[in-house]
Amino acid sequence: MQRIGVFVCHCGTNIAGTVDVVAVAEALKNEPGVVHSAEYQYMCSQAGQDLIKAAIKEHNLSGIVVCSCSPRMHEATFRKTAAAAGLNPYMVEIANIREQCSWIHKDMASGTEKAIILGKAAIAKVNLNTPLTPGESPVTKRALVIGGGIAGIQTALDIADAGFPVDIVETKPTIGGKMAQLDKTFPTLDCAACILTPKMVDVAQNEKIRIFSYSEVVDVRGFVGNFDVTIKKRARYVKEDICTGCGLCTEKCPQKKVPNEFNLGMDNRRAIYIPFAQAVPKVATIDADYCTMLKTGKCGVCAKVCTAGAIDYEAKDEFIEEKYGAVVVATGFNPISMDKFDEFAYNQSKDVITSLEFERLTNAAGPTAGKLLRPSDGEHPHTIVFVQCVGSRCEACAEKGKEYCSKICCMYTAKHAMLTRDKYPDTDVYVFYIDVRTPGKAFDEFYRRAVEEYGVHYIKGMVGKVSPEGNKLKVQASDLIAGKQLHIDADLVVLAAAIEPDKSARGLATMLTASMDTNDFFTEAHPKLRPVESPTAGVFLSGTCQGPKDIPETVSQAGAAASKVIGLLCKDKLTGNPCVAQSDEMMCNGCSSCERVCPYGAITYSDKEFRMPDRTTKIRRVASVNPAVCQGCGACTVACPSGAMDLNGFKNNQIMAEVDAICKM
Amino acid sequence: MKVTYFPGCTLRTKAKELDRYAHAACNALGVELVEPDTWQCCGGVFSYAKDEIASKLPSVRALIDARDKNEPLVTVCSACHNVIKQTNHQIKTDADFAFRMNNYLAQEKDAPAPYNGETKVLHLLELIRDEIGFDKVAEKVQKPLTGKKIAAYYGCLLLRPSKTMQMDDPENPKIIEDLIRVLGGEPVIYPARNECCGGYIALEDAESAKKRSNSISDSAAAHGADMIITACPLCRYNLIKNGSKLPVVYFTELLAEALGVKEDNDGE
Numbered sequence: 001m002q003r004i005g006v007f008v009c010h011c012g013t014n015i016a017g018t019v020d021v022v023a024v025a026e027a028l029k030n031e032p033g034v035v036h037s038a039e040y041q042y043m044c045s046q047a048g049q050d051l052i053k054a055a056i057k058e059h060n061l062s063g064i065v066v067c068s069c070s071p072r073m074h075e076a077t078f079r080k081t082a083a084a085a086g087l088n089p090y091m092v093e094i095a096n097i098r099e100q101c102s103w104i105h106k107d108m109a110s111g112t113e114k115a116i117i118l119g120k121a122a123i124a125k126v127n128l129n130t131p132l133t134p135g136e137s138p139v140t141k142r143a144l145v146i147g148g149g150i151a152g153i154q155t156a157l158d159i160a161d162a163g164f165p166v167d168i169v170e171t172k173p174t175i176g177g178k179m180a181q182l183d184k185t186f187p188t189l190d191c192a193a194c195i196l197t198p199k200m201v202d203v204a205q206n207e208k209i210r211i212f213s214y215s216e217v218v219d220v221r222g223f224v225g226n227f228d229v230t231i232k233k234r235a236r237y238v239k240e241d242i243c244t245g246c247g248l249c250t251e252k253c254p255q256k257k258v259p260n261e262f263n264l265g266m267d268n269r270r271a272i273y274i275p276f277a278q279a280v281p282k283v284a285t286i287d288a289d290y291c292t293m294l295k296t297g298k299c300g301v302c303a304k305v306c307t308a309g310a311i312d313y314e315a316k317d318e319f320i321e322e323k324y325g326a327v328v329v330a331t332g333f334n335p336i337s338m339d340k341f342d343e344f345a346y347n348q349s350k351d352v353i354t355s356l357e358f359e360r361l362t363n364a365a366g367p368t369a370g371k372l373l374r375p376s377d378g379e380h381p382h383t384i385v386f387v388q389c390v391g392s393r394c395e396a397c398a399e400k401g402k403e404y405c406s407k408i409c410c411m412y413t414a415k416h417a418m419l420t421r422d423k424y425p426d427t428d429v430y431v432f433y434i435d436v437r438t439p440g441k442a443f444d445e446f447y448r449r450a451v452e453e454y455g456v457h458y459i460k461g462m463v464g465k466v467s468p469e470g471n472k473l474k475v476q477a478s479d480l481i482a483g484k485q486l487h488i489d490a491d492l493v494v495l496a497a498a499i500e501p502d503k504s505a506r507g508l509a510t511m512l513t514a515s516m517d518t519n520d521f522f523t524e525a526h527p528k529l530r531p532v533e534s535p536t537a538g539v540f541l542s543g544t545c546q547g548p549k550d551i552p553e554t555v556s557q558a559g560a561a562a563s564k565v566i567g568l569l570c571k572d573k574l575t576g577n578p579c580v581a582q583s584d585e586m587m588c589n590g591c592s593s594c595e596r597v598c599p600y601g602a603i604t605y606s607d608k609e610f611r612m613p614d615r616t617t618k619i620r621r622v623a624s625v626n627p628a629v630c631q632g633c634g635a636c637t638v639a640c641p642s643g644a645m646d647l648n649g650f651k652n653n654q655i656m657a658e659v660d661a662i663c664k665m
Numbered sequence: 666m667k668v669t670y671f672p673g674c675t676l677r678t679k680a681k682e683l684d685r686y687a688h689a690a691c692n693a694l695g696v697e698l699v700e701p702d703t704w705q706c707c708g709g710v711f712s713y714a715k716d717e718i719a720s721k722l723p724s725v726r727a728l729i730d731a732r733d734k735n736e737p738l739v740t741v742c743s744a745c746h747n748v749i750k751q752t753n754h755q756i757k758t759d760a761d762f763a764f765r766m767n768n769y770l771a772q773e774k775d776a777p778a779p780y781n782g783e784t785k786v787l788h789l790l791e792l793i794r795d796e797i798g799f800d801k802v803a804e805k806v807q808k809p810l811t812g813k814k815i816a817a818y819y820g821c822l823l824l825r826p827s828k829t830m831q832m833d834d835p836e837n838p839k840i841i842e843d844l845i846r847v848l849g850g851e852p853v854i855y856p857a858r859n860e861c862c863g864g865y866i867a868l869e870d871a872e873s874a875k876k877r878s879n880s881i882s883d884s885a886a887a888h889g890a891d892m893i894i895t896a897c898p899l900c901r902y903n904l905i906k907n908g909s910k911l912p913v914v915y916f917t918e919l920l921a922e923a924l925g926v927k928e929d930n931d932g933e
Contacts, residue, residue: 342837348854399828467856469887474856 009043009068018111056085063126069098088131095122124661132578139225147330149177151543158562160208174279187446224538235315237286243310245282249302267367330542335497381491391498407548409496421454579649580630587644590621594636602629669731670698673745680898686917701730724752743897747822757782807925809849816890817841848923857884882909
């Protein structure tokens with residue numbers, strides 16, 4: 001028989017406000033096995049933990065039940081407390097009477113009743129708990145960073161700085177991400193390329209960093225400290241180690257009509273191309289969708305002009321398998337499609353553009369060499385209308401846009417408006433906004449400058465319709481402060497499109513078993529206290545894959561993610577989770593049901609000799625679990641038809657005892 | 666194909682052509698439009714008052730008639746379509762409304778079985794696009810509208826509220842333009858094609874309705890259209906009344922013309 005102590009937490013008024021904690025402690029006193037029951041204001045505080053430790057010693061407790069918040073919050077805390085008092089940490093059970101009880105109930109009577117039931121269930125389980133000892137697993141001292149934008153670059157540099165090898169996997173032919181496409185950066189207006197490209201060069205030159213460009217992660221197995229990752233290196237038909245990046249092939253290629261994605265389709269590139277002059281790695285890539293040689297076998301111009309002999313039309317996709325101790329997700333964002341926003345005539349007029357396209361139009365390396373010219377006729381626009389929140393804060397039409405604020409648009413629109421007025425003072429600039437949101441160091445001052453010094457017309461209200469008429473764009477909008485309708489004949493309309501996570505994020509989240517929110521942003525382990533860790537151990541988050549962010553925030557988060565990775569890779573051994581599945585070989589019938597449902601590949605089958613009751617020997621096929629790989633999800637225990645599979649710490653009889661305790665009420 | 670057809674009262678008074686050519690065109694396309702034995706005015710405007718039930722019962726009776734015959738309910742007038750489709754949507758999404766509406770119906774003589782939004786409501790344009798198919802219509806075209814520059818005018822009721830109507834993109838629709846192409850004509854895309862004509866404001870502020878209507882017909886003319894087609898009697902009334910420079914006809918008339926069945930029906 002166990003000797004159980006029950007500790008009921010008030011959590012200030014969080015629990016005590018809706019649950020009569022004294023009555024709970026009193027009611028649980030007489031449960032089987034309980035020898036001590038107490039309540040305290042903050043059980044997780046030092047004083048509360050001391051109270052538990054003292055009780056363990058005084059009453060010689062063999063197990064404890066803490067009625068408090070969710071085990072996600074403080075299970076680890078109370079396990080440590082128990083261990084400090086000499087009790088096996090797995091003899092601790094948490095009855096969640098906060099998130100699953102006090103916070104969702106309004107009246108004291110029903111809240112108290114439920115808290116007692118939850119407490120009884122936990123007690124019933126502890127009665128069947130057995131001490132568990134965690135195993136250890138080694139740590140592969142190499143990190144994987146998925147995504148080579150500014151987030152991935154900063155994380156990789158910081159990890160490499162600490163002396164650990166890092167691999168960056170980037171789907172594009174070059175690292176650099178969205179930041180490489182930007183012109184100036186707010187609020188200091190330094191040129192994006194001037195601050196980004198030196199970092200890209202640092203990455204290229206760092207001996208600890210390998211770049212897998214034009215590649216993607218296709219499979220992830222294993223667990224924290226021991227990830228087995230398969231990377232697909234897509235065929236670029238150019239030998240990376242031989243290509244010198246001279247660019248001759250990109251000038252001679254006869255296929256000139258390929259939309260240039262780096263300039264968002266506003267000009268063309270060749271079928272063999274280097275995305276931009278400062279690309280890293282600076283090697284050419286053949287776009288197989290457009291290359292005449294690859295499609296018809298008739299061309300070969302690039303191979304003829306390449307003095308290095310780097311062209312290889314026979315190249316195939318390669319698959320690389322590598323082990324990593326930690327994975328950092330830095331998959332970034334994209335502006336949403338404007339297809340569903342036809343009121344702004346994006347698909348009807350070339351002169352309605354997105355802000356990222358505007359960014360390319362003002363970039364010296366862009367399609368107009370930095371001159372702000374209308375895409376339709378190459379004329380200088382004299383009236384420009386910026387529309388903010390296109391698809392952001394779009395609660396009423398969630399199927400069109402996003403409910404959230406994209407966060408960066410207010411600032412980059414202020415930047416665009418200010419720079420336009422600075423370079424072309426003869427231009428009238430209007431900005432339509434719902435709210436101007438500029439919380440950030442030197443952000444509001446920046447926006448005020450746009451309004452006060454540069455005379456940008458900020459108008460509170462939204463644009464209802466943009467109609468192309470002749471070579472003008474008729475903009476119909478409301479001015480909410482003046483309370484009237486406005487009609488503006490604009491030459492250029494710029495839409496601040498909402499941003500969304502990159503499409504690759506969802507598939508990646510499945511591979512990593514990392515959770516996402518409803519908008520496909522990766523979820524952090526705790527929104528305030530663990531913002532750069534995914535709830536999945538060993539998976540870390542960097543940059544906009546976790547939520548909209550500007551560059552300063554992205555770089556801070558990238559550094560934070562790196563420090564978490566370094567903390568992990570510094571360890572030689574990781575303590576495992578002893579709550580893993582175990583197969584009773586005598587009951588196992590070798591059906592493979594468990595193997596099929598195991599998401600971690602932790603179960604294998606082997607033929608074993610068994611001594612039968614009649615003293616004969618029989619060879620039977622039975623399951624065995626690799627405890628280092630098993631994550632304790634319990635899927636196999638449910639799938640097993642003969643009841644041979646059981647999960648330590650959550651054994652079938654323990655779960656049934658909990659259910660019984662609840663049903664007895 | 667046999668479908669239940671809700672003509673609506675305007676089609677028996679001001680908008681007879683809309684009705685007549687719908688019948689002629691559907692005959693040519695092998696679709697029989699069968700009216701319920703009794704039908705009543707849809708009310709003209711969908712009421713957003715949550716407790717308004719009585720004015721929606723005529724729509725529900727038509728919906729039940731179609732349900733009992735296991736047919737879709739087809740409309741041609743934009744206003745009728747809007748009211749009936751929104752009523753059907755409210756029945757499907759607002760359990761309280763459906764419950765109370767069914768309580769009303771239960772008190773009628775020969776009360777019908779409770780109605781829960783089972784009927785599919787189709788505008789004739791949708792019937793052509795989704796059930797008959799544009800390709801089938803193309804096969805039946807006798808007199809293509811070659812060389813005609815036609816401006817489709819949607820108005821507001823046909824497409825909005827878009828979540829409920831689910832006919833086409835409310836900002837950049839194409840269903841009528843696609844039909845014009847199938848009939849051999851050349852659709853004219855102009856910015857005002859989904860703007861409001863002013864609707865019933867014509868009754869109390871004729872000047873506003875004139876401004877709205879003229880901006881639409883002027884926009885169509887400026888983009889080189891020869892004529893405007895619409896599905897809405899009120900839109901047509903406002904456009905013509907306010908002096909549209911272009912002829913305004915119902916889409917069914919053009920459809921009948923292309924299918925070669927217009928003249929036969931003109932005398933009726």
